[in-house]
Amino acid sequence: MxxxxxxxxxxxxxxxxxxxxxxxxxxxxxxxxxxxxxxxxxxxxxxxxxxxxxxxxxxxxxxxxxxxxxxxxxxxxxxxxxxxxxxxxxxxxxxxxxxxxxxxxxxxxxxxxxxxxxxxxxxxxxxxxxxxxxHTDPLTQTHNRTAFNDSIKREMSLATRNSKSLSLIFFDIDHFKNINDVYGHDCGDITLTFSAKWIKENLRESDIVFRYGGEEFVILLSDTDANGAELLAERIRASIESHTIAYGMETIKITASLGVSTLRGNDTIESFIQRADKAMYLAKNKGRNQVIATR
Missing domain, CATH: 3.30.450.40 (GAF domain)
Structure with a gap:
């Protein structure tokens, strides 16, 4: 005993x-x-x-x-x-x-x-x-932009050194300005908080979510290839779409557009980020509430 x-x-x-x-x-x-x-x-x-x-x-x-x-x-x-x-x-x-x-x-x-x-x-x-x-965003309790800048340098170095995959998901709430304009900034804050919560619910322990700015989040996925990152992005998108926010006497449905990039051998930090960012804006331009992945 x-x-x-x-x-x-x-x-x-x-x-x-x-x-x-x-x-x-x-x-x-x-x-x-x-x-x-x-x-x-x-x-x-x-x-x-x-x-x-x-x-x-x-x-x-x-x-x-x-x-x-x-x-x-x-x-x-x-x-x-x-x-x-x-x-x-x-x-x-x-x-x-x-x-x-x-x-x-x-x-x-x-x-x-x-x-x-x-x-x-x-x-x-x-x-x-x-x-x-x-290194924490006080509203959403996710990591902040400073933490992201530190983390992406470290994760890119580790992925290159160990020949591992690394992927990024850029996430942007659709029509967020309209939510703020119609329902007020308190409702906007609630939308951001719940979006962060629903993102986290779909992540592994090794995945890290950051509030990149405004209504934009970034998810850093270590040891994750393009297919895995795209599947996760789609799971997050579907999760956001399936939830409803109750604010006062109103119910608000939100959606999100997501862009995915996977690290390439010749990538700089800037090029790696830009591909995910551009993919996200392409998702918005193509009608929102969808995932676009760069290959």
Whole structure:
């Protein structure tokens, strides 16, 4: 039977300062943890630094706020779990594993050592929250144009290096200006929010949606060829068409036009984007509510 200890490590300023005062030899751990703001590196450093004091064969760290799971080592039958929190700030959950039970002395020592990890995790959390806000469109909770510019450079480089497919979908709500003019900008905002939601419902975890500007969204599809991208675009188009927005006493049907491009060997960022953008405008010119893919 597993020895699972579900514990909550809540550290206050007082307990943290008291722990430092009586455990000066823990400064080595604290110093090492001050070198990074990346969650995966923090957990790996902590695991390495406590290995002699609390031997373990594996660790798992989960942080639902950032959709993060970091794991390493050989997974065995016995574990101890800690939900980490400081000053009302949730910091994720850490699990250590090994092939024999953790003693009470082990758990007490681990709880003391966790004081070294808590504040570096808090700093990492604040840093990544700020980063997330800087790259998120506040209305639709999709990534923004800045995030897209960063992501497309990275994804094009990875696709070229690994000989993988990469595709783009440009998405534009049909007659959006008319929605704003007739029903008002609040209705326009609702339309954008629901459109983003319906797009997300059709994506894989690896797909990324960005608000490109106005009523326009871009979807970046890693490891997806032209056929796969066109099928996904059609699924999104059909999903948008099948929904109705209720606003006041009115019901509003919306549609969208979508353009698809797939990375070619001689593409620049500009040419890759322009093909999808032009395909989207061709879809509009040909009557809207359709998908046009460039081959």
């Amino acid at each position: 597993n020895n699972k200890s579900a514990n909550l490590a809540i550290i206050s300023n007082n307990t943290f300062e008291a722990t430092k005062a009586v455990n000066l030899h823990h400064y080595d751990i604290s110093s090492a943890l001050q070198t990074t703001l990346e969650f995966n590196e923090l957990i790996a450093i902590f695991s390495s630094k406590i290995a002699n004091k609390i031997p373990h064969s594996a660790f798992v760290y989960k942080n639902t706020e950032f959709g993060l799971e970091v794991k390493s080592g050989i997974f065995t039958r016995h574990s101890c779990n800690y939900a980490l929190k400081v000053e009302q700030q949730q910091l994720g959950e850490l699990k250590l594993m090994r092939n024999h039970k953790f003693s009470e002395a082990d758990l007490q020592l681990l709880e003391t050592l966790l004081c070294c990890l808590i504040y570096p995790l808090k700093n990492a959390t604040l840093f990544h929250q700020a980063l997330k806000m800087a």
